[in-house]
Amino acid sequence: MTDNKVNAKSVNEKVISPAVIKRLPRYYRYLGDLLKNDVVRISSKELSQKMNVTASQIRQDLNNFGGFGQQGYGYNVEFLYNEMGRILGLDRTNNIIIIGAGNLGQALANNQDFDSNGFKIIGLFDVNPRLIGMTVRGVEVYDIDMLEDFLSKNEVMIAALTLPKNKATKIAGELVDLGIKALWNFAPVDLNLPDDVIVENVHLSESIMTLSYRIHSKNL
Amino acid sequence: MTDNKVNAKSVNEKVISPAVIKRLPRYYRYLGDLLKNDVVRISSKELSQKMNVTASQIRQDLNNFGGFGQQGYGYNVEFLYNEMGRILGLDRTNNIIIIGAGNLGQALANNQDFDSNGFKIIGLFDVNPRLIGMTVRGVEVYDIDMLEDFLSKNEVMIAALTLPKNKATKIAGELVDLGIKALWNFAPVDLNLPDDVIVENVHLSESIMTLSYRIHSKNL
Numbered sequence: 001m002t003d004n005k006v007n008a009k010s011v012n013e014k015v016i017s018p019a020v021i022k023r024l025p026r027y028y029r030y031l032g033d034l035l036k037n038d039v040v041r042i043s044s045k046e047l048s049q050k051m052n053v054t055a056s057q058i059r060q061d062l063n064n065f066g067g068f069g070q071q072g073y074g075y076n077v078e079f080l081y082n083e084m085g086r087i088l089g090l091d092r093t094n095n096i097i098i099i100g101a102g103n104l105g106q107a108l109a110n111n112q113d114f115d116s117n118g119f120k121i122i123g124l125f126d127v128n129p130r131l132i133g134m135t136v137r138g139v140e141v142y143d144i145d146m147l148e149d150f151l152s153k154n155e156v157m158i159a160a161l162t163l164p165k166n167k168a169t170k171i172a173g174e175l176v177d178l179g180i181k182a183l184w185n186f187a188p189v190d191l192n193l194p195d196d197v198i199v200e201n202v203h204l205s206e207s208i209m210t211l212s213y214r215i216h217s218k219n220l
Numbered sequence: 221m222t223d224n225k226v227n228a229k230s231v232n233e234k235v236i237s238p239a240v241i242k243r244l245p246r247y248y249r250y251l252g253d254l255l256k257n258d259v260v261r262i263s264s265k266e267l268s269q270k271m272n273v274t275a276s277q278i279r280q281d282l283n284n285f286g287g288f289g290q291q292g293y294g295y296n297v298e299f300l301y302n303e304m305g306r307i308l309g310l311d312r313t314n315n316i317i318i319i320g321a322g323n324l325g326q327a328l329a330n331n332q333d334f335d336s337n338g339f340k341i342i343g344l345f346d347v348n349p350r351l352i353g354m355t356v357r358g359v360e361v362y363d364i365d366m367l368e369d370f371l372s373k374n375e376v377m378i379a380a381l382t383l384p385k386n387k388a389t390k391i392a393g394e395l396v397d398l399g400i401k402a403l404w405n406f407a408p409v410d411l412n413l414p415d416d417v418i419v420e421n422v423h424l425s426e427s428i429m430t431l432s433y434r435i436h437s438k439n440l
Contacts, residue, residue: 024433052412117429200434203246211402216308
């Protein structure tokens with residue numbers, strides 16, 4: 001659907017398949033663990049054994065971005081980690097707001113994994129007077145009515161939607177009208193938004209149904 | 221990896237691709253919405269427009285399970301919804317325990333979407349004395365030391381892991397030793413478990429990194 005709307009800058013870029021993109025964060029995670037354990041270099045074979053994928057898949061995936069490996073040497077872990085971080089956009093700060101300060105919104109705000117990867121939660125928003133004014137790890141819960149004002153004063157890259165399905169569609173439209181270009185959607189609904197808005201869905205109900213399918217199809 | 225271990229019962233079953241399986245819950249969700257709106261039947265074309273996929277993909281996906289459609293009539297919504305539910309294993313009760321009663325564990329316990337799909341959370345477990353003994357929507361938080369006793373007295377289909385990475389690997393092994401065959405893993409770690417254990421991962425850090433990649437690759 002977005003194929004027609006590729007902008008001039010990206011015409012010459014190689015199109016990376018969604019399957020490869022989905023694997024990048026996992027490479028980044030493994031490389032981070034290796035780095036913490038002071039591993040300086042690793043061959044695609046060793047990395048493939050750790051990650052339980054084939055060495056040829058690793059080489060193919062990384063070749064999408066120029067390779068990074070040297071014949072007979074393997075990969076320099078720190079270099080590859082940093083390059084992977086740059087590709088993932090983790091070398092800058094990505095400000096996030098969370099719409100819906102219930103358990104799930106609070107769980108995201110409390111997740112320290114995000115901090116180390118350049119994601120910074122700068123505000124939560126809710127309609128519930130009992131939640132408004134409280135702080136989660138130092139981040140304030142604001143009245144949803146403050147959203148427009150907040151967005152005019154802060155640069156926000158991503159809005160996470162952790163609110164019920166029946167409210168998500170309306171607030172998503174409002175966020176887009178206010179200039180938000182990327183939504184991390186936890187509500188069990190497909191958001192139909194303009195093509196230039198990026199939506200990443202985390203559909204928990206669908207995830208557990210997939211698990212249920214896998215359980216019961218084994219026992220049929 | 222599991223190809224070598226297909227059991228006798230499933231040899232004659234058609235192998236359904238993971239991509240198709242991932243789409244089934246979405247069909248189920250749309251069919252549920254149609255049913256709520258008293259729609260009796262729908263053509264693959266109408267369904268495809270609603271779901272923003274091609275009609276031929278819908279027909280192909282459903283043909284994996286025998287089709288369900290009638291030429292010139294389309295799909296009977298209630299029948300297809302029920303069949304889809306049966307395929308997904310939602311026609312029975314799937315008992316779930318949650319290991320880790322922090323925000324994320326509580327968010328899962330509070331998620332009412334699960335109830336209507338046959339998933340029943342029957343216990344949360346934690347090491348934190350401040351959480352042990354509290355209830356979340358009527359479900360008790362038990363001391364993790366009670367796990368073995370609890371599992372000996374209750375039939376549990378799925379264990380959700382909503383606890384830190386450094387604890388997840390150990391507890392996953394213990395759960396498997398206690399007979400658990402399916403894990404819904406929210407910890408940012410790959411669990412290396414026997415092939416007959418089903419693991420469905422929800423890696424939030426990887427999801428937001430994928431989103432970040434999509435944002436920044438557009439702006440390069």
